[in-house]
Amino acid sequence: MLLKELILKGTETISSLYHDREAKEMVYAFLEHQLGTKRHTHIVEPMYEVADDQAEGALSAFLRMAAGEPLQYVTGFADFYGRRFRVTPDVLIPRPETELLCRNVNEPSEHSATIPTILDLCTGSGCIAWTLALEMPGAEVTAVDISDGALEVASSQDFAEETARTGALPPVFVKADVLAGPSASGIAGPYDILVSNPPYVMDKEKALMRSNVLDHEPHLALFVSDEDPLVFYRAVADWARTLLKPDGFGIVEINEALGPETSEVFRKAGFFRTEIIKDLSDRDRFVRFSRS
Ligand SMILES: C[S@@+](CC[C@H](N)C(=O)[O-])C[C@H]1O[C@@H](n2cnc3c(N)ncnc32)[C@H](O)[C@@H]1O
Structure with a gap:
């Protein structure tokens, strides 16, 4: 043909x-x-x-x-931050707005430690964990997910050539339930930076979603209940309180409809300089918080 x-x-x-x-x-x-x-x-x-x-x-x-099957599941790859990531229906397809989270962390002015230690909660394909590890060679990244399928995908991303060339360290992937808190995970830290893009789409928002997302991407990665949509952020705040260094900071991706409420979770948990960061479409997209 x-x-x-x-x-x-x-x-x-x-x-x-x-x-x-x-x-x-x-x-x-x-x-x-x-x-x-x-x-x-x-x-x-x-x-x-x-x-x-x-x-x-x-x-x-x-x-x-x-x-309705997304292109990335059909090809088995998604591009993120200039690199090609393996994806399967076990993982969320990395989104362009999440690249902005990585960019915020990767700003030289953002981290005082030259080679930071980083914790990524709810890692999925490992797109954030790998990007930060590769962009900041030497950074020690620990990444957590509850899904065996996601951990298999994340740990089999093929960046062997780049790590060998740059000396970047592959992230360490750990199976743990973020909602169970850090003590059950065996992860000790401490970390300079905590990042997370946890599930945050409310069940009631399903009606607004395209069928290619709804029918094909893992619901475990996407949805939280309408009654308690911030459950993961309270858990992330708990991990941050336990595992962040005194001068450490965190950035989490958030539901644009819940910017002030999510920021309040971190303020109430005792963090300082909590700040909402907007995405390129001017929507509330991240909350940044500091330990001091
Ligand atoms: C929104 S996806 C984010 C994936 C990836 N970080 C990204 O930005 O593309 C959320 C991830 O959280 C994981 N997850 C859901 N519930 C969890 C839990 N209780 N503990 C740990 N991970 C969980 C899902 O398996 C999924 O990989």
């Missing part, structure tokens, strides 16, 4: 669920990943031929996407 025909067919298939433009972007991204073609290949090489088995593979991948 000609590449241009495959693109047309893919766009037509996927646009049963997505707008044409988004569908075309998904087709280009998939083909770039699968065949190594570029978005202009079919224009500069109109007779570019795709082998039968590859075309068949692509057509069945397009059907999965048309049924």
Whole structure:
């Protein structure tokens, strides 16, 4: 099949669920990943031929996407902070706003310790833990999740070449229930920095979510009850009180609808300089807090 025909067919298939433009972007991204073609290949090489088995593979991948499966689960990869992470349906697909959390931590003005120790609670794919470990070579990162599937994905991210080249230390992944508190985890610290992107979508917000998220991403990673949506932040504050160094600080990603309430959790827990940080769309997205 000609590449241009495959693109047309893919766009037509996927646009049963997505707008044409988004569908075309998904087709280009998939083909770039699968065949190594570029978005202009079919224009500069109109007779570019795709082998039968590859075309068949692509057509069945397009059907999965048309049924709502996110592109990243179909390819098995998601890009985050300039690196490629392995993803499976056991982990949340890393989101662009979470890159901003990493950027905030990675600001040189943010950490006084040259080589910090970092604790990442609710690590999922390990995107935050790995990014900080790789961006700050030498940083010792401990990362926690309750899900065996997520821990398997996080610990098998393939950054062996980069760690060997830069001397960055791979994060240590630990299975623990964040809600059970730090003492049950065996993690001792102390840490300079605590980061977390815990589940924070309220059950009642499900109605506003697209089916590709709702039907395919792990509910364990996403949802909290309407009655107690800040349960993870109270637990994170407890970990921070126990394990942060006296001059340590934390940054957590939050539900944009609960900025002041989440900030209040940390203020009430005795932290100083609690501050809401907005994302690029001007929504309340992170809370930062300090031990002193
Ligand atoms: C919103 S996802 C964040 C994943 C990743 N940090 C990111 O930013 O993409 C939340 C993660 O919390 C984990 N989780 C849910 N309940 C937990 C608990 N009680 N203790 C530890 N981890 C939990 C889920 O398995 C999931 O990986």
